[in-house]
Amino acid sequence: MLSMHSQLKRSFPPASLDAIERAIKQCEANHLGEIRFVIESALDCAAVFADQTTRERAIEVFSQVGVWDTEHNNGVLIYVLLAEREVEIIADRGIYRKTGIDAWNHICHQIEAAFKQDRYEEGVIQGIQAVGMHLNTHYPASGENINELPDKPILL
Numbered sequence: 001m002l003s004m005h006s007q008l009k010r011s012f013p014p015a016s017l018d019a020i021e022r023a024i025k026q027c028e029a030n031h032l033g034e035i036r037f038v039i040e041s042a043l044d045c046a047a048v049f050a051d052q053t054t055r056e057r058a059i060e061v062f063s064q065v066g067v068w069d070t071e072h073n074n075g076v077l078i079y080v081l082l083a084e085r086e087v088e089i090i091a092d093r094g095i096y097r098k099t100g101i102d103a104w105n106h107i108c109h110q111i112e113a114a115f116k117q118d119r120y121e122e123g124v125i126q127g128i129q130a131v132g133m134h135l136n137t138h139y140p141a142s143g144e145n146i147n148e149l150p151d152k153p154i155l156l
Helices: 002-011 014-028 045-049 054-064 093-116 120-138
Strands: 034-040 075-081 086-091
Touching: 014 034, 014 120, 034 054, 034 120, 054 075, 054 086, 075 093, 075 120, 086 093, 086 120, 093 120
Parallel strands: 034 075
Antiparallel strands: 075 086
16 A cells, blocks of 8 residues: 555656646636546555445545535546546536536546556646536536635545
């Protein structure tokens, strides 16, 4: 587990986390959606023994960090399981109804492809921008644009 934490720090140093936070903030200025970014170094032993999938864990994290708690049900979680270099995007029901799962899977694959080339920060920022394009389409900024969820990445 200690080696995974050091891998997390190498893949996402503080400067990268700051850049990701700025990308979320800039992206959210253009729409009413909310984006949360969570990185988990590895699943804990109980999850591994229970054969928990990355998607199941992402759904759990979606709830734990309150992405579902937005006024228009338009929160989106970008979840990274670093040990597996897997990405899941979980969209709240408001935005999910408008986009379906294929749009999110495509973005996940793009981020994962960047990870295979050790382009972590770039892959995540491109993913945030791609999520933002969908949110711009379905929830364009109009009037007051309240930031309902923090933009700072979460490390688990």
